[in-house]
Amino acid sequence: MPQLVLASASPRRRELLSAAGVDFVVDVSDVPEIPQPQEGPVEFARRLARAKAQAVAARHRDAYVLGADTVVALGHRIFGKPVDSDEARQMLQSLSGQTHQVITAVALVDPNGIVDGVFVSTDVTFRQLSAAEIDAYVASGEPSDKAGAYAIQGGAGAFVVQVDGSYPNVVGLPIDEVLELLRSKALLAAQP
Numbered sequence: 001m002p003q004l005v006l007a008s009a010s011p012r013r014r015e016l017l018s019a020a021g022v023d024f025v026v027d028v029s030d031v032p033e034i035p036q037p038q039e040g041p042v043e044f045a046r047r048l049a050r051a052k053a054q055a056v057a058a059r060h061r062d063a064y065v066l067g068a069d070t071v072v073a074l075g076h077r078i079f080g081k082p083v084d085s086d087e088a089r090q091m092l093q094s095l096s097g098q099t100h101q102v103i104t105a106v107a108l109v110d111p112n113g114i115v116d117g118v119f120v121s122t123d124v125t126f127r128q129l130s131a132a133e134i135d136a137y138v139a140s141g142e143p144s145d146k147a148g149a150y151a152i153q154g155g156a157g158a159f160v161v162q163v164d165g166s167y168p169n170v171v172g173l174p175i176d177e178v179l180e181l182l183r184s185k186a187l188l189a190a191q192p
Helices: 011-019 041-057 085-095 131-139 155-159 167-171 175-184
Strands: 004-006 064-074 077-079 099-109 115-126 160-164
Touching: 004 011, 011 167, 011 175, 041 064, 041 099, 041 115, 064 085, 077 085, 085 131, 099 167, 099 175, 115 167, 115 175, 131 155, 155 160
Parallel strands: 004 064
Antiparallel strands: 064 077, 064 099, 099 115, 115 160
16 A cells, blocks of 8 residues: 655644554655635645645655645635734734634645545634733743644633534544545545
């Protein structure tokens, strides 16, 4: 069976795949995560997932390579990983009391260079957050490497009043859809 390579540094993606019993190795891409002018959240996430997978696939010609990118969007505004505490604070203030989308695009490159993929969008609603709550959360350091400056599986879980859609998607990988994609390529056994 061909090897599966995860083109991601995300510990959350590694944890979700491992918990699902997927055998894989990690090789991180160095694709810059910068939106292009007029690029919407879904297009941005799809382009990055594909670019990450293709960049790593060039180093693993006989493997399947899984790339993913998660963005938080409020309307057409894309929230990536904050560059500093001030930006994290601004992101959380913008998300406070709002329903936003968490979009994850996944791309799978096969050994012939053919790309297949999926994307999943989940609506997440935050309650109104106080400045003190935001400051305390930013001071915890948790927002530093998270799209939208929060981790639903961490301290920010207390900010969430509703999740409509895939919870694992908000963590960083829509695991059910990924497993289905891997099964369709015979990389996993079919479900009984």
